[in-house]
Amino acid sequence: MEILPASFYRQDTKTVARALxxxxxxxxxxxxxxxxxxxxxxxYLGINDEASHAYRGMTRRxxxxxxxxxxxxxxxxxxxxxxxxxxxxxxxxxxxxLLRALQPVEGxxxxxxxxxxLDPVKLCNGPGKLVLAMGITKDANGHNLRQKPLYIAxxxxxxxxxxIGTSTRVGITKAVLLPLRFYIxxxxxxxxxx
DNA sequence: TGCCTGATTGCCT
DNA sequence: GGCAATCAGGCAA
Numbered sequence: 001m002e003i004l005p006a007s008f009y010r011q012d013t014k015t016v017a018r019a020l021x022x023x024x025x026x027x028x029x030x031x032x033x034x035x036x037x038x039x040x041x042x043x044y045l046g047i048n049d050e051a052s053h054a055y056r057g058m059t060r061r062x063x064x065x066x067x068x069x070x071x072x073x074x075x076x077x078x079x080x081x082x083x084x085x086x087x088x089x090x091x092x093x094x095x096x097x098l099l100r101a102l103q104p105v106e107g108x109x110x111x112x113x114x115x116x117x118l119d120p121v122k123l124c125n126g127p128g129k130l131v132l133a134m135g136i137t138k139d140a141n142g143h144n145l146r147q148k149p150l151y152i153a154x155x156x157x158x159x160x161x162x163x164i165g166t167s168t169r170v171g172i173t174k175a176v177l178l179p180l181r182f183y184i185x186x187x188x189x190x191x192x193x194x
Numbered sequence: 195t196g197c198c199t200g201a202t203t204g205c206c207t
Numbered sequence: 208g209g210c211a212a213t214c215a216g217g218c219a220a
Contacts, residue, residue, distance in 0.1 A: 079202030
Protein backbone atom coordinates (compact mmCIF):
# COMPACT_ATOMS: atom_id res chain seq x y z
CA MET A 1 0.00 0.00 0.00
CA GLU A 2 1.40 3.35 -1.01
CA ILE A 3 0.01 5.99 1.32
CA LEU A 4 -0.72 9.35 -0.29
CA PRO A 5 1.96 11.94 0.62
CA ALA A 6 1.27 15.11 2.58
CA SER A 7 1.94 17.18 -0.56
CA PHE A 8 -1.09 15.55 -2.22
CA TYR A 9 -3.45 17.28 0.22
CA ARG A 10 -1.79 20.70 -0.02
CA GLN A 11 -3.08 21.24 -3.56
CA ASP A 12 -6.14 23.23 -4.58
CA THR A 13 -9.22 21.66 -2.96
CA LYS A 14 -11.08 20.93 -6.20
CA THR A 15 -7.97 19.29 -7.64
CA VAL A 16 -7.69 17.04 -4.59
CA ALA A 17 -11.41 16.20 -4.72
CA ARG A 18 -10.94 14.86 -8.26
CA ALA A 19 -7.64 13.16 -7.51
CA LEU A 20 -9.11 11.30 -4.54
CA UNK A 21 -11.46 9.42 -6.86
CA UNK A 22 -10.16 5.89 -7.28
CA UNK A 23 -7.95 5.96 -4.19
CA UNK A 24 -8.42 3.55 -1.30
CA UNK A 25 -9.68 4.31 2.19
CA UNK A 26 -8.24 1.69 4.54
CA UNK A 27 -9.17 0.98 8.16
CA UNK A 28 -7.25 -1.68 10.06
CA UNK A 29 -8.98 -2.79 13.24
CA UNK A 30 -8.70 -5.80 15.54
CA UNK A 31 -11.97 -7.18 14.18
CA UNK A 32 -10.66 -6.96 10.61
CA UNK A 33 -9.52 -4.65 7.84
CA UNK A 34 -11.98 -2.86 5.59
CA UNK A 35 -11.05 -1.13 2.35
CA UNK A 36 -13.22 1.01 0.08
CA UNK A 37 -12.44 2.66 -3.24
CA UNK A 38 -13.50 6.31 -3.21
CA UNK A 39 -16.04 6.91 -6.01
CA UNK A 40 -17.73 10.16 -4.92
CA UNK A 41 -16.47 13.34 -3.22
CA UNK A 42 -17.67 16.88 -2.53
CA UNK A 43 -15.48 19.94 -2.07
CA TYR A 44 -16.30 22.38 0.72
CA LEU A 45 -14.41 25.61 0.39
CA GLY A 46 -13.44 28.28 2.91
CA ILE A 47 -15.03 31.52 4.01
CA ASN A 48 -16.59 32.26 0.59
CA ASP A 49 -18.60 29.04 0.40
CA GLU A 50 -21.93 29.50 2.18
CA ALA A 51 -22.56 25.75 2.37
CA SER A 52 -19.25 25.08 4.09
CA HIS A 53 -18.93 24.64 7.82
CA ALA A 54 -15.96 27.01 7.53
CA TYR A 55 -18.12 29.84 6.16
CA ARG A 56 -18.45 31.65 9.48
CA GLY A 57 -14.89 31.06 10.53
CA MET A 58 -13.44 28.64 13.02
CA THR A 59 -15.64 27.28 15.80
CA ARG A 60 -15.27 24.44 18.26
CA ARG A 61 -16.91 22.00 15.86
CA UNK A 62 -15.09 22.83 12.64
CA UNK A 63 -11.64 23.47 14.11
CA UNK A 64 -10.07 20.41 12.39
CA UNK A 65 -11.03 21.92 9.01
CA UNK A 66 -8.61 24.72 9.75
CA UNK A 67 -5.92 22.29 10.86
CA UNK A 68 -3.39 20.20 8.97
CA UNK A 69 -4.08 19.12 5.38
CA UNK A 70 -4.38 15.34 5.12
CA UNK A 71 -6.08 15.04 8.49
CA UNK A 72 -9.67 13.96 9.07
CA UNK A 73 -12.59 16.22 10.00
CA UNK A 74 -15.46 14.13 11.33
CA UNK A 75 -18.73 15.76 12.33
CA UNK A 76 -21.98 14.59 13.88
CA UNK A 77 -25.15 15.36 11.93
CA UNK A 78 -28.92 14.91 12.28
CA UNK A 79 -28.51 13.52 15.77
CA UNK A 80 -27.38 10.11 14.55
CA UNK A 81 -24.80 10.07 11.77
CA UNK A 82 -21.17 10.97 11.30
CA UNK A 83 -19.53 12.14 8.08
CA UNK A 84 -15.82 12.12 7.29
CA UNK A 85 -13.89 14.84 5.46
CA UNK A 86 -10.31 15.15 4.32
CA UNK A 87 -8.69 18.52 5.09
CA UNK A 88 -7.02 20.18 2.08
CA UNK A 89 -5.15 23.31 0.98
CA UNK A 90 -3.19 25.02 3.74
CA UNK A 91 -3.63 25.14 7.50
CA UNK A 92 -5.88 28.04 8.44
CA UNK A 93 -7.81 28.11 5.15
CA UNK A 94 -10.65 25.83 6.29
CA UNK A 95 -11.27 23.70 3.22
CA UNK A 96 -12.08 19.99 3.13
CA UNK A 97 -13.53 17.20 1.04
CA LEU A 98 -16.52 15.14 2.10
CA LEU A 99 -16.22 11.44 1.24
CA ARG A 100 -19.68 10.52 -0.04
CA ALA A 101 -19.42 6.98 -1.40
CA LEU A 102 -17.11 3.98 -1.60
CA GLN A 103 -16.96 0.81 -3.63
CA PRO A 104 -16.36 -1.98 -1.08
CA VAL A 105 -13.06 -3.73 -1.84
CA GLU A 106 -12.08 -5.73 1.23
CA GLY A 107 -13.77 -6.78 4.47
CA UNK A 108 -17.19 -6.90 2.87
CA UNK A 109 -18.62 -9.39 5.36
CA UNK A 110 -17.51 -7.10 8.19
CA UNK A 111 -19.21 -4.17 6.47
CA UNK A 112 -22.37 -6.23 6.12
CA UNK A 113 -22.29 -7.00 9.82
CA UNK A 114 -21.78 -3.37 10.82
CA UNK A 115 -24.48 -2.08 8.49
CA UNK A 116 -26.98 -4.94 8.83
CA UNK A 117 -27.31 -4.86 5.05
CA LEU A 118 -26.32 -7.46 2.46
CA ASP A 119 -26.56 -5.61 -0.87
CA PRO A 120 -22.94 -4.53 -1.65
CA VAL A 121 -24.18 -1.42 -3.45
CA LYS A 122 -25.94 -0.16 -0.33
CA LEU A 123 -23.06 -0.68 2.10
CA CYS A 124 -21.16 2.56 1.41
CA ASN A 125 -23.29 4.64 -1.00
CA GLY A 126 -23.69 7.64 1.27
CA PRO A 127 -21.53 9.62 3.70
CA GLY A 128 -23.24 8.30 6.83
CA LYS A 129 -23.29 4.76 5.52
CA LEU A 130 -19.61 4.54 4.64
CA VAL A 131 -18.59 5.79 8.09
CA LEU A 132 -20.64 2.97 9.66
CA ALA A 133 -19.42 0.30 7.23
CA MET A 134 -15.78 1.28 7.74
CA GLY A 135 -16.14 1.29 11.54
CA ILE A 136 -15.05 4.94 11.77
CA THR A 137 -15.94 6.80 14.97
CA LYS A 138 -15.56 10.35 16.21
CA ASP A 139 -12.31 9.30 17.85
CA ALA A 140 -10.71 9.63 14.41
CA ASN A 141 -11.56 13.35 14.30
CA GLY A 142 -8.29 15.16 13.59
CA HIS A 143 -6.47 11.90 12.79
CA ASN A 144 -3.63 12.06 10.27
CA LEU A 145 -4.82 10.04 7.26
CA ARG A 146 -1.24 9.09 6.46
CA GLN A 147 -1.04 6.88 9.54
CA LYS A 148 -2.45 3.54 10.58
CA PRO A 149 -4.99 2.42 11.43
CA LEU A 150 -6.94 4.78 9.15
CA TYR A 151 -5.29 6.00 5.96
CA ILE A 152 -5.72 6.69 2.24
CA ALA A 153 -3.57 4.88 -0.31
CA UNK A 154 -3.07 4.76 -4.06
CA UNK A 155 -4.79 2.06 -6.07
CA UNK A 156 -3.13 0.30 -8.98
CA UNK A 157 -5.96 1.42 -11.25
CA UNK A 158 -5.80 5.06 -12.22
CA UNK A 159 -8.94 7.06 -12.93
CA UNK A 160 -8.91 9.02 -16.19
CA UNK A 161 -10.28 12.57 -16.26
CA UNK A 162 -12.85 11.42 -18.81
CA UNK A 163 -14.34 9.04 -16.26
CA ILE A 164 -15.12 11.85 -13.81
CA GLY A 165 -18.55 13.46 -13.65
CA THR A 166 -19.39 16.78 -11.99
CA SER A 167 -22.62 17.95 -10.39
CA THR A 168 -24.07 20.16 -7.69
CA ARG A 169 -23.66 19.09 -4.08
CA VAL A 170 -26.22 16.94 -2.29
CA GLY A 171 -28.33 17.83 0.75
CA ILE A 172 -27.37 21.48 1.18
CA THR A 173 -29.61 24.55 1.22
CA LYS A 174 -27.05 27.28 0.44
CA ALA A 175 -24.70 27.72 -2.53
CA VAL A 176 -26.85 25.07 -4.18
CA LEU A 177 -25.62 25.68 -7.72
CA LEU A 178 -21.86 25.28 -7.33
CA PRO A 179 -20.51 22.27 -9.28
CA LEU A 180 -18.41 20.83 -6.46
CA ARG A 181 -19.50 17.20 -6.41
CA PHE A 182 -17.28 14.75 -8.26
CA TYR A 183 -17.92 11.09 -8.98
CA ILE A 184 -16.87 8.18 -11.17
CA UNK A 185 -19.45 8.21 -13.93
CA UNK A 186 -19.82 4.51 -14.60
CA UNK A 187 -19.74 3.45 -10.95
CA UNK A 188 -22.89 1.89 -9.55
CA UNK A 189 -21.61 2.60 -6.01
CA UNK A 190 -22.25 6.36 -5.99
CA UNK A 191 -24.91 7.77 -3.64
CA UNK A 192 -27.03 9.36 -6.34
CA UNK A 193 -27.31 8.87 -10.07
CA UNK A 194 -28.01 12.21 -11.74
C1' DT B 195 -40.13 4.92 -8.77
C1' DG B 196 -40.33 8.82 -6.13
C1' DC B 197 -41.83 12.06 -2.58
C1' DC B 198 -42.44 12.86 2.39
C1' DT B 199 -41.52 12.15 7.14
C1' DG B 200 -39.66 10.80 11.63
C1' DA B 201 -35.61 9.83 14.36
C1' DT B 202 -32.35 12.32 17.54
C1' DT B 203 -28.61 15.50 19.42
C1' DG B 204 -24.73 18.79 19.42
C1' DC B 205 -23.75 23.28 18.22
C1' DC B 206 -24.26 28.07 16.92
C1' DT B 207 -27.15 32.39 16.94
C1' DG C 208 -34.64 27.56 19.87
C1' DG C 209 -33.89 25.83 15.51
C1' DC C 210 -31.33 23.74 12.32
C1' DA C 211 -28.23 20.27 10.07
C1' DA C 212 -23.00 18.11 4.16
C1' DT C 213 -28.56 11.72 6.41
C1' DC C 214 -31.10 7.49 6.09
C1' DA C 215 -34.81 4.13 5.98
C1' DG C 216 -39.36 3.20 5.62
C1' DG C 217 -44.21 4.25 4.30
C1' DC C 218 -47.50 5.46 1.11
C1' DA C 219 -49.37 7.03 -3.36
C1' DA C 220 -49.44 6.49 -8.29
